[in-house]
Amino acid sequence: MRIEDKLYLIGYKVDEDGSHLEVNKKDVCKKCKNKACTFVCPVDVYKYDEKEEKLSINYDACVECGTCKIVCEYIEWRYPRGGFGVAYKFG
Amino acid sequence: MKKKDFDVIIVGAGPAGIAAAYKLASAGVKVIVIERGAFPGAKNVMGGIFYRKALADLIPDFEKTAPLERHIIEQKMWLLSEDSVLGGGLRSEKFNKEPYNCYSVFRAKFDKWFAQKAIEAGALIINETVVKEPIVENGKVIGIKTDRPDGDLYADVVIAADGINSLLTKALGLRESITPEKVALTVKEVIGLPEKVVNDRFGVINKHEGVTIELTGPFFEGMTTMGFIYTNKTSVSIGLGAIVEDLVHHKANINDMLEKLKAHPAVKPLIHGGETKEYMAHMIPEGGYFAITKLYTDGFMVCGDAAMLVNAVHREGSNLAIESGKLAADTYLKAKKKGDFSAKSLSAYQKKMKNSFVMKDLKMYRHLPKMMEDKRQLLTKYPQFAIDAAYDIYNIDGVAKIDKIKAIKKRVAKLGYIRMAKDAFDMWRKIR
Numbered sequence A: 001m002r003i004e005d006k007l008y009l010i011g012y013k014v015d016e017d018g019s020h021l022e023v024n025k026k027d028v029c030k031k032c033k034n035k036a037c038t039f040v041c042p043v044d045v046y047k048y049d050e051k052e053e054k055l056s057i058n059y060d061a062c063v064e065c066g067t068c069k070i071v072c073e074y075i076e077w078r079y080p081r082g083g084f085g086v087a088y089k090f091g
Numbered sequence B: 001m002k003k004k005d006f007d008v009i010i011v012g013a014g015p016a017g018i019a020a021a022y023k024l025a026s027a028g029v030k031v032i033v034i035e036r037g038a039f040p041g042a043k044n045v046m047g048g049i050f051y052r053k054a055l056a057d058l059i060p061d062f063e064k065t066a067p068l069e070r071h072i073i074e075q076k077m078w079l080l081s082e083d084s085v086l087g088g089g090l091r092s093e094k095f096n097k098e099p100y101n102c103y104s105v106f107r108a109k110f111d112k113w114f115a116q117k118a119i120e121a122g123a124l125i126i127n128e129t130v131v132k133e134p135i136v137e138n139g140k141v142i143g144i145k146t147d148r149p150d151g152d153l154y155a156d157v158v159i160a161a162d163g164i165n166s167l168l169t170k171a172l173g174l175r176e177s178i179t180p181e182k183v184a185l186t187v188k189e190v191i192g193l194p195e196k197v198v199n200d201r202f203g204v205i206n207k208h209e210g211v212t213i214e215l216t217g218p219f220f221e222g223m224t225t226m227g228f229i230y231t232n233k234t235s236v237s238i239g240l241g242a243i244v245e246d247l248v249h250h251k252a253n254i255n256d257m258l259e260k261l262k263a264h265p266a267v268k269p270l271i272h273g274g275e276t277k278e279y280m281a282h283m284i285p286e287g288g289y290f291a292i293t294k295l296y297t298d299g300f301m302v303c304g305d306a307a308m309l310v311n312a313v314h315r316e317g318s319n320l321a322i323e324s325g326k327l328a329a330d331t332y333l334k335a336k337k338k339g340d341f342s343a344k345s346l347s348a349y350q351k352k353m354k355n356s357f358v359m360k361d362l363k364m365y366r367h368l369p370k371m372m373e374d375k376r377q378l379l380t381k382y383p384q385f386a387i388d389a390a391y392d393i394y395n396i397d398g399v400a401k402i403d404k405i406k407a408i409k410k411r412v413a414k415l416g417y418i419r420m421a422k423d424a425f426d427m428w429r430k431i432r
C-alpha cells in the first residue's frame, strides 16, 4: 500500500494559517549529503527536487512524531496550534 | 500576592497525566490538565498491550467501563528470516482467568475514557491547547504559558506528562536533547477483519481472547527492530519500530519496512483480505535507565514518556506512565501538608520512583540498549543460525541426522565458539 493511500485514512484538521515546520537556515539543504528528512519521515512530508534544488515541506501530512527534528538540527519544529493536526480514530 | 489559578497544572492527557489528575482530583485537589489534541488520545499511539495492575490500583473496577479489546491468553515470539520463522511462546489458561494480565487497546478510545474518569473525579481537562513553556520565577516553576489568548496559568506545582517530545523538560534543562540512538520510530496499521476470521487465524474461540506476536530477527537487516502483531475484536494491529540511528544509517523508510513485513510469507496469511483502517506513527523512548531525565525541580515533576520511562524489552510504557503519575500525585499530597513545594520537598518523588517496580525494572535492563547497539549478531547472525539449523533438522532429505549435526557444529565453529560464549555470558551478566 502506498503512503499516499494511507494518508487518506488519517484524520487531520489542517491549519490553513501556515506550516509548523520550517528549515531555519538558507541553502543548507543544497549542501546536505544524506537528506535524512526525505526518507526518515513516516508520511513523506519532505521531498527534495534535484532540478530546482529545493526542499518542499508538505506539512498537512505531518503526524507530529518528532523524528525529523532529531535527525536534522536545521528543522524548526513546533506542534501545530491547539486542536489542529492529526486526530487518530484508533491510535 | 502569589498568583495561583490551580493547585496543580498537568501538561498532557496521556496515561501519565490522567493518572496523576485522577488521583489528585479524588483527594480534593484543584487540578487542571492541558491537552493539545482535539480530545485526550487524539495524538496518542501504542501497539498496544495494556497491563492492568497499575490502573487497577487506582480504579479497581475499571474493566466494567473501559474500552478494552481482547485479554491476552497467548504471547508469542517469532524470529523472522527472509522466508522462514522460528517461534516460541506461552499460552496458559492462567491468562484466561480474571483478573487478566493484559488487554489489547486503542489509545484514541482508551485515553478518552480515562480522561472522562478523571473529570468525574473532579479534574478539569482543557483540550485543543498547546503549552508553550514553563513560567519560572527565582528558579521556581510557578506556571505555564499556552497558545491561547491570555493563556498563562499559575499553580503550586506543574506536572509534565507531555510525552516523548516534552517541551517542558527541555526548556528546564532536565533532559539532554534526544539523540537518534535513544529513540525508535514506530508505525502501525489497524487492519479490519471479521471477528470470526481473527478468532480462526489466531486459534481462539471468541472475541474476548487475544494473542500477541513479537517479531525480530535477520529479516530486519541488522537494524534494531521490533515488530508486533496484536489481535483486537474485529481487527489486527501490525507494526514495527526501528532505532532512528539505524534508519538514518541504512537510509531506510519505516513505511517501506512495514510493507515488507506485511508481505512476509508467515505474516501475510494473518492479515490477508483485511482492510487497512488507519496508519499511524509515534516515537518510543528506548534509551532505558541511563536516558531517564531528572525527575523534579522546584515546583515541578516529570512523568511517563516525558521522563523516558519505557521498558522496551517487555513493551511496557503505559503502565510505567500511570505508576509515575500516581507517585507524583502522592508526592504532591505530602508536600501540600507541609506547604512546601521546593525541589527538596519534591525529591520524595525520586525516592518513591526508586523503590517502585518502574526504576527497579529499568535498572535491571540498564545495559541492554548499548549491548544491542554493539552486538548486531544478537539480532542477525545467531537467529539466522538457529533458523537454518531448525530447517536442517526438520527437512527430511536422505542425509543422516548425525551428518546434519556435524554440519551444524561446523557452522557453530564458524560463528566462533568463544565469541558466542562471551556474548551469552555478557547477556547473562548484564540482565541479571
Ligand SMILES: Cc1cc2nc3c(=O)[nH]c(=O)nc-3n(C[C@H](O)[C@H](O)[C@H](O)COP(=O)(O)OP(=O)(O)OC[C@H]3O[C@@H](n4cnc5c(N)ncnc54)[C@H](O)[C@@H]3O)c2cc1C
Pocket: A079, B011, B012, B013, B014, B015, B016, B017, B034, B035, B036, B037, B040, B041, B043, B044, B045, B046, B047, B048, B049, B050, B051, B129, B130, B131, B132, B161, B162, B163, B164, B166, B167, B186, B187, B188, B239, B282, B283, B284, B303, B304, B305, B306, B309, B310, B315, B316, B317, B318, B319, B321
Ligand atoms: C507504536 C507504539 C507501541 C507501544 N506499545 C506499547 C504497549 O504495547 N504497551 C505499553 O504499555 N506501552 C506501549 N508503548 C508506550 C506507551 O505508548 C507510552 O509509554 C505511553 O503512552 C506514555 O504515556 P504518557 O502519558 O507519558 O505520554 P503520551 O501518551 O505520549 O501522552 C502525552 C500527552 O501530552 C500531550 N502533549 C504533549 N505536549 C503537549 C503540550 N506542549 N501541550 C499540551 N499537550 C501536550 C499529547 O498530545 C499527549 O496526549 C508504545 C508506544 C508506541 C509509540
Ligand code: SF4
Pocket: A023, A028, A029, A030, A032, A033, A034, A035, A036, A037, A038, A046, A055, A071, A072, A073, A074, A075
Ligand atoms: S531539512 Fe535537514 S536533513 Fe533535510 S535536506 Fe535540509 S538540511 Fe538535509
Ligand code: SF4
Pocket: A021, A040, A041, A042, A043, A044, A045, A046, A061, A062, A063, A064, A065, A066, A067, A068, A069
Ligand atoms: S514530525 Fe514526523 S511526521 Fe511530521 S514531518 Fe517530522 S518526521 Fe514527518
